[in-house]
Amino acid sequence: MSLINVLLRSTLQPAVRSSVARSLHTGTTHCFHYTPVLCAEPLKKKKKIDPQILKQREERKRKRLEKQIRRLEKNARQLKPIEELEVPIELLDEQDKRKRTGLKVSTEEQEQRILLEKQWAKYKMQEKLADYQAIDRVLAAQTKALNELRLESEELYQQAIQPDQALLPLKVEGPVSTPPLTGYEMPDGEYIDVSKKWD
Structure with missing residues (x-):
């Protein structure tokens, strides 16, 4: 009976219903519930x-922004150095001593x-072909x-292929x-970034 009263009230008073609640839903199987009224707040003046x-x-x-663009344009052609490919300073200092001069090979x-x-190359190719053959x-x-062997005995064949x-x-x-x-102390979630940065 209470369900019928609620439905009748909601159909008879549409203006009150729209201002009081946003929507109608059932939270349980026994009764209807209205959602709470959401009142707006005036905007703060800027x-x-x-x-x-x-x-x-x-x-x-x-x-x-212009400064960052200039810096990027200046460093655009510079590549990041790779430590493994860097030449030691001692070798750069000895570069003049290490140069070979006057080494000419006749025709x-x-x-x-x-x-x-x-x-x-021909010998290695023949060697490879001989291996394949x-x-x-x-x-x-x-x-x-x-x-x-299979023609002779299936049992021996099965043993042979094992x-x-x-x-x-x-x-x-x-x-x-x-x-x-x-003696190992586990780190407590700390992370130290030791990667090198190049500007």
Whole structure:
């Protein structure tokens, strides 16, 4: 009965309903509930700022941006140094001593070196081809032997294709997890960034 009264009140007084509540919902299966009224608050008045101060702020922002752009343009072509590729200062100081001067190779020597490189490349290619052919011959012989064995006995064939566990004797024993280090104090969530910065 109370449900019918609520529904009748909501249909009879639409103006009151719209001003009092936003929506109608059921929180439980027994009764209807209105959401609380959400009243608006008047906007805060903005403080009037002197136009000269606003202009100065914009000018400062613009100058800061221009300065950053100039710095980026100046450093645009500079690459980050890689420590592994840096030449030690001692070698740079000894650069004049280490220069080889007057080392000229005759054309006959150059031709001989080129011919030697070609012969070496040809030899390595033939060696690689011979390796491939030897592997192919072994695989073909193995396949032929397995096929013949299968014709003789399926049971022996199944035993022959099983991997040999004793071929590579490997036995590993050890802890399943790393043991704790004695005297090690765990960090308390601190992180120190030690990466180098280049400007």
